[in-house]
Amino acid sequence: MKSKRLFRELLLAWHREKNKRVMPWKGEKDPYKVWLSEIILQQTRVEQGLPYYEKFIDRYPTITHLANASEEEVFKVWEGLGYYTRCRNLLSTARIVTENYAGTFPSDYDSILNLKGIGAYTASAVASFCFNLPHAVVDGNVLRVLSRFFGIHLAIDSAQGKKIFTQLAQECLDKDQPGEYNQSIMDFGATVCKPVPLCKQCPLNKKCVAFNSGTVADLPIKQKNIVKKERWFSYFVFSFKDETYVQLRTEKDIWHNLYEFHLKETAADPEWNARKIKDWLELDLKIKAIKNIVVLSAKKQILTHQVIHGYFICVNIDQKPLFNLSTKGVWLNNAEIKTKAFPKFIHQFTGREALQAQLL
Numbered sequence: 279m280k281s282k283r284l285f286r287e288l289l290l291a292w293h294r295e296k297n298k299r300v301m302p303w304k305g306e307k308d309p310y311k312v313w314l315s316e317i318i319l320q321q322t323r324v325e326q327g328l329p330y331y332e333k334f335i336d337r338y339p340t341i342t343h344l345a346n347a348s349e350e351e352v353f354k355v356w357e358g359l360g361y362y363t364r365c366r367n368l369l370s371t372a373r374i375v376t377e378n379y380a381g382t383f384p385s386d387y388d389s390i391l392n393l394k395g396i397g398a399y400t401a402s403a404v405a406s407f408c409f410n411l412p413h414a415v416v417d418g419n420v421l422r423v424l425s426r427f428f429g430i431h432l433a434i435d436s437a438q439g440k441k442i443f444t445q446l447a448q449e450c451l452d453k454d455q456p457g458e459y460n461q462s463i464m465d466f467g468a469t470v471c472k473p474v475p476l477c478k479q480c481p482l483n484k485k486c487v488a489f490n491s492g493t494v495a496d497l498p499i500k501q502k503n504i505v506k507k508e509r510w511f512s513y514f515v516f517s518f519k520d521e522t523y524v525q526l527r528t529e530k531d532i533w534h535n536l537y538e539f540h541l542k543e544t545a546a547d548p549e550w551n552a553r554k555i556k557d558w559l560e561l562d563l564k565i566k567a568i569k570n571i572v573v574l575s576a577k578k579q580i581l582t583h584q585v586i587h588g589y590f591i592c593v594n595i596d597q598k599p600l601f602n603l604s605t606k607g608v609w610l611n612n613a614e615i616k617t618k619a620f621p622k623f624i625h626q627f628t629g630r631e632a633l634q635a636q637l638l
């Protein structure tokens with residue numbers, strides 16, 4: 279118990295005297311803004327998320343403004359952040375709060391936790407920062423700090439580990455100032471006790487078990503890494519005059535309801551060459567009027583459970599093909615394409631200005 283109190287005191291002293299981390303939502307009491315920042319920052323670095331936060335607040339100053347926006351418009355604002363389920367849940371929750379709570383965020387932990395896309399971490403952040411409720415945040419940063427300071431060699435992702443660490447986090451919490459405490463441990467994990475920590479200048483090092491036993495590099499312990507599924511996406515970018523063919527992803531899969539080019543997915547690297555591409559276009563898609571073809575390798579994208587590899591195959595044609603009329607495919611000009619939301623994987627292609635000018 280004594281070591282938990284000491285940990286809390288050292289951490290809060292560091293926060294008061296040395297914590298220089300600046301973020302626009304820090305000290306924020308408006309639950310809409312805190313919630314929005316937490317959702318944006320899930321699986322996203324602060325530097326990447328910051329312009330999105332500002333864009334959302336600028337465009338939707340209150341949760342009701344967000345609730346009244348269309349899904350297509352909000353997707354466009356979110357475009358480039360990835361993990362689109364977050365965006366979908368964001369909109370659902372904005373609508374629930376507007377309809378069921380008259381636009382005022384609920385102020386008790388269980389009601390916050392019940393909202394769509396809000397887990398224990400975000401619920402604790404909103405409850406403690408905005409309503410001073412005693413709920414400790416637990417995320418990767420917090421687990422790293424706790425496992426090292428207390429020298430706990432239990433897998434943080436095991437059932438037992440989750441239970442023990444959640445309990446420990448709650449016991450360390452300063453119940454009188456839960457928001458301040460949560461902010462300090464989040465910032466400490468992000469700036470001092472980082473994956474490669476700054477132990478020599480850490481004000482907690484005299485009492486840190488991992489530092490004093492030479493086990494910092496071993497902690498935190500994780501069970502095995504997730505085996506990621508490898509997928510190969512070949513995107514055929516069909517251009518006819520000043521139009522390009524795009525389609526909506528409607529299947530239950532990643533990037534649901536985002537736009538893409540015509541896709542051919544293969545189980546392994548298709549190792550395209552000009553002959554293979556022409557054969558496939560002619561035999562499978564009945565496309566013969568081809569002006570030219572350019573093949574580009576895509577940079578792989580690593581998602582939580584998948585790795586996406588692929589190609590962009592630009593095909594200039596003399597006549598519109600009749601493929602896939604059953605899908606939500608459309609021919610659009612460059613200006614129209616810019617109004618649609620595409621997955622990040624496709625941005626690496628659409629971002630190539632020279633190619634855009636030439637092919638879109």
Ligand code: SF4
Nearest residue numbers: 471475477480483486
């Ligand atoms: S001494 Fe190192 S490992 Fe221990 S709390 Fe400080 S930064 Fe983390």
